[in-house]
Amino acid sequence: MFLGELEGGIDEVSKISLPAVLSIQTGINEPRYVSIMGIRKAAKKELSVIELDSLNLSEGDLTRMTTVEEVFLPPETEGAEILEGDASTIAEEIIRIIKEKGVSL
Numbered sequence: 001m002f003l004g005e006l007e008g009g010i011d012e013v014s015k016i017s018l019p020a021v022l023s024i025q026t027g028i029n030e031p032r033y034v035s036i037m038g039i040r041k042a043a044k045k046e047l048s049v050i051e052l053d054s055l056n057l058s059e060g061d062l063t064r065m066t067t068v069e070e071v072f073l074p075p076e077t078e079g080a081e082i083l084e085g086d087a088s089t090i091a092e093e094i095i096r097i098i099k100e101k102g103v104s105l
Contacts (some may be wrong), residue, residue, distance in 0.1 A: 011074050 034042075082095075083090045 010071060 083093050085093070
């Protein structure tokens with residue numbers, strides 16, 4: 001299972017097969033602000049409206065592909081642990097923590 005935090009403090013739980021590689025972009029939760037020039041350019045753009053019938057979609061195409069089973073606030077924890085050292089030391093520490101938490105490798 002993979003637990004990720006989405007906007008607004010909502011957690012996402014995904015079932016993934018191992019081994020897996022996850023990549024998270026630095027600053028993923030930092031807001032980006034639009035410039036005044038960008039707002040003005042967007043206001044001048046023509047908005048084209050497409051009727052649903054003209055898209056030739058089936059009932060299956062309009063069915064949601066994801067299901068929200070539960071929404072809850074994450075439990076309060078003591079925070080993150082910063083691991084320091086060279087790659088080998090950090091890898092050993094990660095393995096120790098995983099075993100300590102009871103996750104089988």
